[in-house]
Amino acid sequence: MRDYMLNVLDRLSYADKRVTIYDQLNPHYAKYYSREEVVELMQSAPFLVDVHSRHGYGWTAFATKPEESKLVSVKMSHSGGAQP
Numbered sequence: 001m002r003d004y005m006l007n008v009l010d011r012l013s014y015a016d017k018r019v020t021i022y023d024q025l026n027p028h029y030a031k032y033y034s035r036e037e038v039v040e041l042m043q044s045a046p047f048l049v050d051v052h053s054r055h056g057y058g059w060t061a062f063a064t065k066p067e068e069s070k071l072v073s074v075k076m077s078h079s080g081g082a083q084p
Helices: 002-007 014-025 035-043
Strands: 048-053 059-064 074-076
Touching: 035 048, 035 059
Parallel strands: 048 074
Antiparallel strands: 048 059
16 A cells, blocks of 8 residues: 555645545445456457556456457466466
């Protein structure tokens, strides 16, 4: 949490901090997926999945529709994930 406060929130303006904190504390809907759940959901679509971790505690998944001749694969970065 200390790293997040120093490396993310401290760099924001007061107005941006206020909006960010409000947004994080008062979500209308929140569903938190594990890294494995994100990959499984995206692959079942099927998509080519690329998962990136920004600070080691959360991630963003990028998915692209594969060409019909390509197999679904996953590329994981930052936290030592495997690349089949």
